[in-house]
Amino acid sequence: MLKFTEDHEWLRVQDEVATVGITQHAVEQLGDLVFVELPKIGAVLGRGDAAATVESVKAASEVYCPLDGEIVAVNDAISGDPSLVNADPEGQGWFFRLKLADPNAVARLLDKDAYDKLVG
Amino acid sequence: MNAPEALLKTPLTALKVRLGGKMVPFAGYEMPVQFPEGVMKEHLHTRAHAGLFDVSHMGQIRLRPRSGRMEDAALALERLMPVDVLGLKPGRQRYGLLTNDAGGILDDLMFANRGDHFFIVVNAACKALDIAHIREGLADDCEVDEWSDRALMALQGPQAEAALAALVPSVADMAFMDVAEVRLIGVDCVVSRSGYTGEDGYEISVPASRAVDLAEALLADGRVHPIGLGARDSLRLEAGLCLYGADITVATTPVEAGLEWAVQKARRTGGARAGGFPGAGPILKQMAEGAGRRRVGLLPEGRAPVRAGAQLFETEISSQAIGAVSSGGFGPTTGAPVAMGYAPTSHAASGTRLFADLRGGRIPVRVAGMPFITPGYKRT
Structure with a gap:
């Protein structure tokens, strides 16, 4: 199940774990990424907390935690090569995996049609 | 963001939009921060091949001596800058600084001796103040004319010479900081072998009416890509060149900024025309004692x-x-x-x-x- 936030993150949810990244639209707005700082595995974050920091050639931005949960994996490949996020933001350029405190909360997020309308 | 209609356009704005430029407000102008290629690739392309930058938002000024003698204009300009203007030969360009009485920097600029006048290029954000300042300081000796029906573009990178020489071979003979009138696509342009990227290249002042034709002629060469302000900034930063308003301001002096090289011997203590510029006291003191x-x-x-x-x-x-x-x-x-x-x-x-x-x-x-x-x- 693919979901989106108004802050331009995507979530691919399988059971109670969501893989999170930033959308194609976000990447187009940010420009070339040159630095990614990922959260620590085991960090417990609330919805809206700053989970990661990205720096593009232009500016720094936060990536927010889309729902309450615990970080169970991070994509170290993108800290080594941030351009992976630009090349494939919704695939190889994922940021972290979040074990959801409440899997039902996913229902509050945007589906693809609603997100496309938001950025359209 | 400002309303788009409040922003000024350059003669190349429509072309840049057509090329996919992502337009943002900059110094009152609608300017491209990047093209579809993106800042990173534009930067690397300029260092490896050649990039074309629209810098028409910058101010172009001509200064003519009322007496007809260039030395009068040179000495007048020396009253505003801690720079050796008199020693600049015809056909040559030099970096200059306008200073204030406290020794702060009002703007940095490029000026060229064009034989019968000086041609000056100043920063976009400062141009109105610069022109007023120059007029106030020099009106008795010089006619100060803002050359506003012009565009200015920079062609930068190791293949800039080959790309421009394909239009007019003689530009290959120019050396760094040479300036000459050159006929490009049938129109007289003022071309200098300089820029602000750390690369070899040229800046070309062209009548506004032919700016698009010239830009298109240069971009027709596959080695030349359009480059936005994002890469212009990263290129000048890597080259260690100052951005006015950030690295140098009214609150920084030429010595603090490490720009002593721009204050030639003639204007330093013991030089032929020592002092006599705004802030000479504090600047020459810092030259002697350090900042x-x-x-x-x-x-x-x-x-x-x-x-x-x-x-x-x-x-x-x-x-x-x-x-x-x-x-x-x-x-x-x-x-x-x-x-x-x-x-x-x-x-x-x-x-x-x-x-x-x-x-x-x-x-x-x-x-x-x-x-x-x-x-x-x-x-x-």
Whole structure:
């Protein structure tokens, strides 16, 4: 199940774990990424907390935690090569995996049609 | 963001929009921060091949001596700048600084001796004030004319020579900081072999009515890509060149900024025309004794860019800032973050380890010489 936030993150949810990244639209707005700082595995974050920091050639931005949960994996490949996020933001350029405190909360997020309308 | 209708356009704005430029407000103009290629590739393309920049937002000024004698205009201009203007030969260009009575920098500029007049290019954000300042200072001796029906473009990179020489072979014979009138696509242009990227290249002043034709002629050469302001900034930063308003301001002097080289011998203490410019007292005193702080290059450790405004500290835990970053970002060519800023002269030696604020933490930065890249200027 693919979901989106108004802050331009995507979530691919399988059971109670969501893989999170930033959308194609976000990447187009940010420009070339040159630095990614990922959260620590085991960090417990609330919805809206700053989970990661990205720096593009232009500016720094936060990536927010889309729902309450615990970080169970991070994509170290993108800290080594941030351009992976630009090349494939919704695939190889994922940021972290979040074990959801409440899997039902996913229902509050945007589906693809609603997100496309938001950025359209 | 400002309403688009409030922003000024250059003669090349429509072309840049057509080329996919992502337009943003800059110094009152609608300018492209990048083209579809993106800042990183545009930067690297300029260093490897050639990039075309629209810099028509900058001010173009002509200064003619009322007496008809160029030395009168040169001496008049020397009243506003700590620079040797009289010694600049016809057909040559030089970097200059307008200073105030406190020794602060009002603007930096390029000026060229065109034989019967000086041709001056100033920063966009400063141009109205500069023109008023120059008129006020020089009106008795010079006619000051803003050349506003012109466009200005920069063609920069190791293949700039080949690309421009394909239109007019003679430009290949120009050396760094030469300036000449050159007929391009059937129209007389003022061409200088200079720029602000650290690369070899040219700046071309062209009548506004032919600017699009010339830009299209240059872009028809596959080696030449359109480049936006984002890459212009990272290119000049890697080259160690100052951005007015960030690295140099009214609150910085030429000595603090490390621009002593722009104050030639003739204007220094003991020189043929020592002093006689605004701020001569404090500037010449600093030339002799040094200034308390200095602009330095900074190499942050790791990959995170340290940006303008970040404070600098002596240690990881000291609470009192000793300086600040004036501009910083990621250097696409160096493949690492690069910055410049002001540090106390006692902490300005290359290799000195300082710490910069980054999102509440401190990261080590090393004072380093500039430029961060090897410039490609054609000094012959």
